[in-house]
Amino acid sequence: MKISVIGCGYLGAVHAASMASLGHEVIGIDVDAAKVEALSAGRAPFFEPDLPELLREGVASGLLKFSTDIADARDSRVHFIAVGTPQQKNGTGADLTYVDAAVDALLPYLNEGDLVVGKSTVPVGTAERLAVDVEAAGAELAWNPEFLREGYAVKDTIAPDRLVYGVRRDSEVPSHHTKDMDHRPAVKLLNEVYAQAIANGTPLVVTDYATAELVKAAANAFLATKISFINAMAEIAEVTGADVTELADAIGHDVRIGRKFLNAGAGFGGGCLPKDIRAFAARAEELGRGESVAFLKEVDAINLRRRDRVVELVVDALGGSAYKKKVAVLGLAFKPNSDDTRDSPALDVAVRLHGLGAQVLATDPEAIANSRLRHPQLSFGTTGEALADADAVVLVTEWNEYKQLDPVEVASLVNSAVIVDGRNCLDSKKWRAAGWTYIGLGRP
Numbered sequence: 001m002k003i004s005v006i007g008c009g010y011l012g013a014v015h016a017a018s019m020a021s022l023g024h025e026v027i028g029i030d031v032d033a034a035k036v037e038a039l040s041a042g043r044a045p046f047f048e049p050d051l052p053e054l055l056r057e058g059v060a061s062g063l064l065k066f067s068t069d070i071a072d073a074r075d076s077r078v079h080f081i082a083v084g085t086p087q088q089k090n091g092t093g094a095d096l097t098y099v100d101a102a103v104d105a106l107l108p109y110l111n112e113g114d115l116v117v118g119k120s121t122v123p124v125g126t127a128e129r130l131a132v133d134v135e136a137a138g139a140e141l142a143w144n145p146e147f148l149r150e151g152y153a154v155k156d157t158i159a160p161d162r163l164v165y166g167v168r169r170d171s172e173v174p175s176h177h178t179k180d181m182d183h184r185p186a187v188k189l190l191n192e193v194y195a196q197a198i199a200n201g202t203p204l205v206v207t208d209y210a211t212a213e214l215v216k217a218a219a220n221a222f223l224a225t226k227i228s229f230i231n232a233m234a235e236i237a238e239v240t241g242a243d244v245t246e247l248a249d250a251i252g253h254d255v256r257i258g259r260k261f262l263n264a265g266a267g268f269g270g271g272c273l274p275k276d277i278r279a280f281a282a283r284a285e286e287l288g289r290g291e292s293v294a295f296l297k298e299v300d301a302i303n304l305r306r307r308d309r310v311v312e313l314v315v316d317a318l319g320g321s322a323y324k325k326k327v328a329v330l331g332l333a334f335k336p337n338s339d340d341t342r343d344s345p346a347l348d349v350a351v352r353l354h355g356l357g358a359q360v361l362a363t364d365p366e367a368i369a370n371s372r373l374r375h376p377q378l379s380f381g382t383t384g385e386a387l388a389d390a391d392a393v394v395l396v397t398e399w400n401e402y403k404q405l406d407p408v409e410v411a412s413l414v415n416s417a418v419i420v421d422g423r424n425c426l427d428s429k430k431w432r433a434a435g436w437t438y439i440g441l442g443r444p
């Protein structure tokens, strides 16, 4: 299958490389010439396990090409829209400028029978609107939301948990039965694209545009709510002497609840969950149903309070003032196995401590370059440099190498053996036995 992928950011670059690895002929299009040059040379513009290998293999085989010229999409049969939908500069809704521009730019190159597939996360109602122009060009539109997690993006693309296709539910398809929709050309083409996943039994949900768009919003809202729920329990645990990690283990044994996404700590960040819950709340308000997801404002507020709490615990550990104290910040990425610092709780904590006059020395295995771009005022170094003579240590991204630190060895480097474990990922007994004052979140 000849495929184009419009937008080669996080989502698009991974999608393009993964599709080529499945044997499709792929052209990735992006307006950023530097990005296209790197990708064309088989270099990943960001850190993502397995992506560099796929890029190199795809480019070497000739199946994977990149271009800045959208006209190069003209030979493709299926066109994926994978551009960003960031938070609006002056609001909390999604900025659809890039999606609209990508579809507009593609329209002149569409051929009769082509399929345009939206992958970007968009407010419900977007696909219905875009379908008008796509259909006028003789093509069809489908919405195929993406659920990939950073750090596992290649695996999640090639072997997803589920596939969701939103297709036009028109007069030919009067009932809500997926069976009726399965024969639509869009479904057939997408089944060819995802033939391997489908052969492997990946669950497939064929539905309408609005449902497909909402599936993505709902999934991210649920995940964010789960994290904020446990962080709310951490707040209660903090005033009662309870231990939120033991509480999570206990409620997690109930299969209806499940233990995943119940790790209390500095909260969620990244390029998706925070902006997606805000965009969902904003869209619900536009639809006159703001109250239905008003809880998402609480979810957001609880999440942001956890960052305040980490800073407060560090200041307390320093005896009430961070001024001129040396603080080692372990972690800057919004989660491990990523160099992404978008809306990162870790970077936020570093910036706030710096703002309080602390001498912050922050470190991260992959995210220093991105952090420096965002906050050049901060100082960065190796783990050893960060820990040397520190008056307090704060762990804010649970990279394996931080989890594996030897508390005895680290104690010999620092000035004062006090650690705030902002991800509740260290063995508190082991650290205390090595003489540390260990402070977790929602733990006695």
Ligand code: UDX
Pocket: 146, 147, 148, 149, 150, 151, 220, 223, 227, 260, 261, 262, 263, 264, 265, 266, 267, 268, 269, 270, 271, 272, 273, 334, 335
């Ligand atoms: C998320 C969704 O998981 C994915 O399906 C969607 O497509 C995009 O958004 P991602 O942003 O890559 O993916 O990260 P994820 O692994 O979901 O973690 C999000 C944030 O939540 C991270 O900051 C992480 O540290 C935090 N988190 C996660 C917690 O604080 N506690 C948990 O128990 C789990």
